[in-house]
Amino acid sequence: MNHDIFIAILATAVTAGTPILYAALGEILTERAGILNLGVEGMMLVGAVCGFIIALNTANPWYGILIAMLAGGAVALIHALLTITLKANQVVSGLALTMFGTGLSGYIGKSYVGMPLPAPFHKIALPGLSNIPVIGPVFFNQDPMVYLSYILVAALWFLTFKTRSGLHLRAVGENPAAADSMGVNAFQIRYIYVVIGGMLAGIGGAYLSLYYVPSWMENITAGRGWIAVALVIFATWNPVNALWGSYLFGGIDALGFRLQTLNVNVSPYFLKMLPYIFTVVVLVLVTKRNMVKRIGSPQALGLPYDREER
Amino acid sequence: MLADALPATIAKGLKESMSNSYLVELKNITKKFPGVIANDKVNFNVKKGEIHALLGENGSGKSTLMSILSGLYRPDEGEIIINGTRMVFKSPRHAISAGIGMVHQHFKLIDSFSVAENVILGDDRIPRVLNMKEIEKNLAQLSLRYGLHINPASMVWQLSVGEKQRVEIVKMLYRGSQVLILDEPTAVLTPQETDELFRNIKEMAKSGRGIVVITHKLHEVEQIADRVTVLRKGNSVATLERDQINRQELARLMVGQEITTQCKRNTRPGTQKVLELQNVSCLNDLGLSGLKNITFEVHSGEIFGIAGVAGNGQRELAEVIYGLRKINSGSILVNGTNITGYSPRQMIDCGVALVPEDRLGTGLIPNLGTIDNLILKDYRKEKMNRGPFINWQKAKQKVSRLVDSFEVKVSSLEAPVKLLSGGNLQRLLLAREISSKPQLLIAVYPVRGLDIKATEAIHELLMGQREKGTAILLISEDLDEICKLSDRIGVLSNGSITGIISSDQADINEIGLLMMGETGAEAI
Ligand SMILES: Nc1ncnc2c1ncn2[C@@H]1O[C@H](COP(=O)(O)OP(=O)(O)OP(=O)(O)O)[C@@H](O)[C@H]1O
Numbered sequence: 105m106n107h108d109i110f111i112a113i114l115a116t117a118v119t120a121g122t123p124i125l126y127a128a129l130g131e132i133l134t135e136r137a138g139i140l141n142l143g144v145e146g147m148m149l150v151g152a153v154c155g156f157i158i159a160l161n162t163a164n165p166w167y168g169i170l171i172a173m174l175a176g177g178a179v180a181l182i183h184a185l186l187t188i189t190l191k192a193n194q195v196v197s198g199l200a201l202t203m204f205g206t207g208l209s210g211y212i213g214k215s216y217v218g219m220p221l222p223a224p225f226h227k228i229a230l231p232g233l234s235n236i237p238v239i240g241p242v243f244f245n246q247d248p249m250v251y252l253s254y255i256l257v258a259a260l261w262f263l264t265f266k267t268r269s270g271l272h273l274r275a276v277g278e279n280p281a282a283a284d285s286m287g288v289n290a291f292q293i294r295y296i297y298v299v300i301g302g303m304l305a306g307i308g309g310a311y312l313s314l315y316y317v318p319s320w321m322e323n324i325t326a327g328r329g330w331i332a333v334a335l336v337i338f339a340t341w342n343p344v345n346a347l348w349g350s351y352l353f354g355g356i357d358a359l360g361f362r363l364q365t366l367n368v369n370v371s372p373y374f375l376k377m378l379p380y381i382f383t384v385v386v387l388v389l390v391t392k393r394n395m396v397k398r399i400g401s402p403q404a405l406g407l408p409y410d411r412e413e414r
Numbered sequence: 415m416l417a418d419a420l421p422a423t424i425a426k427g428l429k430e431s432m433s434n435s436y437l438v439e440l441k442n443i444t445k446k447f448p449g450v451i452a453n454d455k456v457n458f459n460v461k462k463g464e465i466h467a468l469l470g471e472n473g474s475g476k477s478t479l480m481s482i483l484s485g486l487y488r489p490d491e492g493e494i495i496i497n498g499t500r501m502v503f504k505s506p507r508h509a510i511s512a513g514i515g516m517v518h519q520h521f522k523l524i525d526s527f528s529v530a531e532n533v534i535l536g537d538d539r540i541p542r543v544l545n546m547k548e549i550e551k552n553l554a555q556l557s558l559r560y561g562l563h564i565n566p567a568s569m570v571w572q573l574s575v576g577e578k579q580r581v582e583i584v585k586m587l588y589r590g591s592q593v594l595i596l597d598e599p600t601a602v603l604t605p606q607e608t609d610e611l612f613r614n615i616k617e618m619a620k621s622g623r624g625i626v627v628i629t630h631k632l633h634e635v636e637q638i639a640d641r642v643t644v645l646r647k648g649n650s651v652a653t654l655e656r657d658q659i660n661r662q663e664l665a666r667l668m669v670g671q672e673i674t675t676q677c678k679r680n681t682r683p684g685t686q687k688v689l690e691l692q693n694v695s696c697l698n699d700l701g702l703s704g705l706k707n708i709t710f711e712v713h714s715g716e717i718f719g720i721a722g723v724a725g726n727g728q729r730e731l732a733e734v735i736y737g738l739r740k741i742n743s744g745s746i747l748v749n750g751t752n753i754t755g756y757s758p759r760q761m762i763d764c765g766v767a768l769v770p771e772d773r774l775g776t777g778l779i780p781n782l783g784t785i786d787n788l789i790l791k792d793y794r795k796e797k798m799n800r801g802p803f804i805n806w807q808k809a810k811q812k813v814s815r816l817v818d819s820f821e822v823k824v825s826s827l828e829a830p831v832k833l834l835s836g837g838n839l840q841r842l843l844l845a846r847e848i849s850s851k852p853q854l855l856i857a858v859y860p861v862r863g864l865d866i867k868a869t870e871a872i873h874e875l876l877m878g879q880r881e882k883g884t885a886i887l888l889i890s891e892d893l894d895e896i897c898k899l900s901d902r903i904g905v906l907s908n909g910s911i912t913g914i915i916s917s918d919q920a921d922i923n924e925i926g927l928l929m930m931g932e933t934g935a936e937a938i
């Protein structure tokens with residue numbers, strides 16, 4: 105493999121990883137607040153289809169992103185209502201959300217399948233940075249949504265670990281009763297982050313339909329939402345780890361794609377399977393590591409909080 | 415003045431309420447939970463600078479009342495008046511800003527956070543971007559000023575119970591609490607820690623705060639309280655002034671009858687060694703040394719007490735014997751058979767029973783009903799089954815019999831046991847364990863958090879079991895309890911047995927020294 109192809113694969117890894125990254129960042133915030141949302145796949149799909157339709161009709165991908173964000177947030181709000189206010193089982197509600205999102209997006213997008221998008225995002229080489237060897241072309245010759253994700257990772261890391269709001273967020277995920285007794289509004293915080301999580305998943309979905317593909321087809325996410333959920337564990341609920349984690353997954357995705365174009369004699373089905381096999385293997389290894397290092401999920405993850413409950 | 419113009423009676427009332435300067439007045443508070451009235455028109459008040467004890471049996475509504483005052487529960491009826499103004503607390507946040515701070519019965523701390531992070535939680539006065547170094551420095555100063563020693567940088571999961579409690583108190587002082595509520599603060603402390611706590615709260619009262627202390631220990635009430643309010647079955651039955659406080663009266667008010675405590679030692683301890691530990695060592699949850707070379711034995715018809723501060727290996731000891739924790743070296747014998755490495759199921763078959771520290775987690779299954787919980791150890795047995803199915807009729811018969819004979823108060827046999835009071839949970843657990851006719855009974859903190867009546871009942875049960883020849887390993891942090899029940903006492907400190915003494919020679923001070931880790935008395 106020569107140098108150029110190598111760089112190209114790495115650059116594709118970043119692009120391929122970005123939708124997963126957005127979704128994983130959203131799920132990290134959601135789980136940090138103690139809510140498990142398995143509806144990522146569904147929220148991504150709804151974001152993808154809504155974003156695509158709007159971008160197609162307005163010829164402006166940014167409107168697409170905005171609407172995808174709102175759509176993802178709206179779907180997440182259902183989950184918030186069910187699990188925080190009505191204290192429904194979070195796993196069941198999340199799974200239902202995925203099924204709902206899959207069906208809904210298929211229905212909305214029926215007449216848009218296969219249509220090309222006239223004005224998707226374009227790559228912008230950042231002056232100066234993009235000239236750094238290897239790093240430059242891989243990370244700094246990308247589209248605006250990738251740059252936005254860099255900023256987001258840094259911002260979310262700072263928010264989570266260095267600010268008062270981040271402290272409250274983590275407190276609610278660890279022990280909502282303790283947080284509540286100190287005057288932290290656990291319900292409000294959970295609502296906010298579940299909805300933000302959905303918004304980010306929506307953006308992740310829209311990135312697929314607006315840039316990565318760029319077109320709409322049914323089930324365009326093809327399991328990326330689930331990979332994002334697994335990635336959260338891999339990243340030990342830390343936004344920075346999610347960054348390189350999603351590029352790892354993106355890389356495997358890209359590699360499969362490239363191998364195919366290079367006429368390497370591997371079954372295409374095997375290549376398609378790669379990211380998912382990788383997910384399983386990584387999950388086993390990471391869970392073991394986390395157990396040894398005693399890094400755990402937020403203590404109250406998946407548990408509803410009721411102030412007057414015994 | 416205004417008062418002069420009013421009719422005499424009103425003026426008198428007005429003057430009184432002005433001069434008494436109540437920090438808090440609770441009037442006619444009623445709180446209902448599904449199926450129970452936890453508080454029924456309760457009246458309670460706190461004056462500036464006083465220590466007010468709140469007494470009552472398990473389930474009499476003490477924690478509920480104080481949770482209402484601290485904004486956690488919303489009362490169904492009644493008024494909360496703070497410094498003369500009527501308040502409605504929508505959440506703990508409102509109560510905190512009104513100067514109410516509560517240290518809950520079960521600590522509300524975040525284990526994975528540092529002390530400082532726990533303390534500043536919910537405080538909006540600090541900058542949005544945290545500067546932990548500076549916050550920690552300020553907290554260190556604050557804690558020094560109050561004489562409550564905490565290290566703001568250490569992680570909460572590393573702290574001892576006593577330290578955690580200090581953190582809880584500092585948390586509330588940091589938020590500027592004028593009324594400090596302590597829900598059973600001494601239940602988990604050593605005598606030394608309790609003394610220190612009492613010194614601290616007296617100091618705080620002197621500085622004008624109002625302190626509410628909930629406790630089951632009457633001698634503590636005599637020691638520190640300026641006033642006492644007694645609750646019985648959700649009603650406030652009396653409030654006594656300092657000079658009216660005496661134990662008999664308090665006990666009578668609480669339970670409506672006299673309490674007699676009696677204690678008989680076993681006159682004829684058995685000679686058969688039921689449990690033998692030889693040089694047992696194991697690791698604790700953190701992977702550090704938990705038990706170090708533990709050697710002792712327990713005979714039939716004997717209560718062997720393990721004294722020591724919680725967290726010095728008590729839980730590990732119980733778990734090791736019951737097969738819940740792997741041992742690294744040494745061996746354990748039951749009735750002469752080496753049972754090292756047996757599983758809990760094999761231990762059950764060997765006639766070993768465990769009343770664990772954690773009643774609702776390890777001991778019972780909170781969401782299952784009484785029947786399910788009581789047959790947990792029997793369901794496999796022939797007599798409980800009909801083919802592959804459980805014979806529910808027989809199960810129910812057996813369970814009703816047990817519930818009756820152990821006097822467990824349950825609303826129905828099917829209702830989830832998590833709704834039971836602490837005393838009833840413990841009876842239920844003992845009913846299951848004792849009914850298996852064990853040769854060895856391990857009881858870990860069997861009366862923690864129980865009121866005097868329930869405590870007596872549990873002690874009766876244990877002593878009855880000893881009469882029947884069961885060997886009992888009693889692990890407790892309450893020295894009075896250990897001295898009262900045990901025939902011999904081993905002291906556990908930092909994972910080692912620092913001494914074994916016969917209880918007729920026991921001296922609280924000596925045990926206290928051994929608990930601090932000074933090896934002294936030779937084994938008997
Ligand atoms: N959150 C709740 N949900 C349902 N019932 C409750 C709840 N909290 C308390 N109760 C019930 O209300 C009654 C009073 O309970 P509370 O905890 O106030 O008693 P307590 O006096 O603090 O007892 P203890 O000495 O055991 O701490 C009990 O019957 C209890 O079962």
Ligand SMILES: [Mg+2]
Pocket residue numbers: 476477478519597
């Ligand atoms: Mg209580």
